[in-house]
Amino acid sequence: MTADAGRPGNRRLLIQLLWDMVAPIALFYGLRALGASTFAALLASSVLPLVTTGVCWIRDRRLEGMAAFVAGVMLLGAMGSLISGDARFMLARDGWVTAVAGLCFLASVWARRPLAYLGARPLLEGRFRSDGTPWETLWQNEPVFRRIWRVSTVIWGAALLIDAAARVVMSYTLPVNTVPGLGGLLWPATMVLLQLVNGVYYRVAGLWRLTAGSGRREGRREGEYDVAARS
Numbered sequence: 001m002t003a004d005a006g007r008p009g010n011r012r013l014l015i016q017l018l019w020d021m022v023a024p025i026a027l028f029y030g031l032r033a034l035g036a037s038t039f040a041a042l043l044a045s046s047v048l049p050l051v052t053t054g055v056c057w058i059r060d061r062r063l064e065g066m067a068a069f070v071a072g073v074m075l076l077g078a079m080g081s082l083i084s085g086d087a088r089f090m091l092a093r094d095g096w097v098t099a100v101a102g103l104c105f106l107a108s109v110w111a112r113r114p115l116a117y118l119g120a121r122p123l124l125e126g127r128f129r130s131d132g133t134p135w136e137t138l139w140q141n142e143p144v145f146r147r148i149w150r151v152s153t154v155i156w157g158a159a160l161l162i163d164a165a166a167r168v169v170m171s172y173t174l175p176v177n178t179v180p181g182l183g184g185l186l187w188p189a190t191m192v193l194l195q196l197v198n199g200v201y202y203r204v205a206g207l208w209r210l211t212a213g214s215g216r217r218e219g220r221r222e223g224e225y226d227v228a229a230r231s
Contacts, residue, residue, distance in 0.1 A: 021187055024045035024046065025045070025183075025184040027045045028042060028045040029180070042090045042180075043090065046093070087176050092171035095165070098160050098163050099164035102161040102163075102164060105153050105156045108153055114153035115153055116153035116155075117152075128208075129211050129212045130211045131212055133213065144210065148201075151201065152202070159193070159197075160190075170186075
């Protein structure tokens, strides 16, 4: 993989992520400024990511699994809020979505490839401290490499569950009009902290030594794989 491979797709993913985070908050406060009720503004802002997902599906004729999952949970949350008429239930929806995402990360620790690995590979493979060795080769040959990504996935899962708990508590204890803004600020805070913790862990655990070609096990014949990697 070359250093430029996949970058346009990654930029589009980043732009879509920023849109999904910022646009609903801006829509909520814009509607509130125009005199809309709190419930109506929350409902409209929760539907916006569904519209974005639908546009992406129409354009690309495909829907990523995580995007479909998030869209489905948002739709169910909006329907539940309509039935209950409870603005705080709608606010807490983001916390429940984040909690389920955290549980998915933890569950994937026992999968063939954990979620942290699957998410990082398109962004980092062949681009950062790499000697060009494919990550799948490292995964097959290096037990340390596999352990690093499983531990990283646990870190992600735990952080998302903590973030989710904070969102639910905020939703039911703080003034309704302040929660969307604080929830929007919580995302970058969580992401920055995650990157810092993971960055330190990757360095201490030796991830970048492995991807750069040092710190690998010696004497392994080409084409020989660990039995664990095949499972």
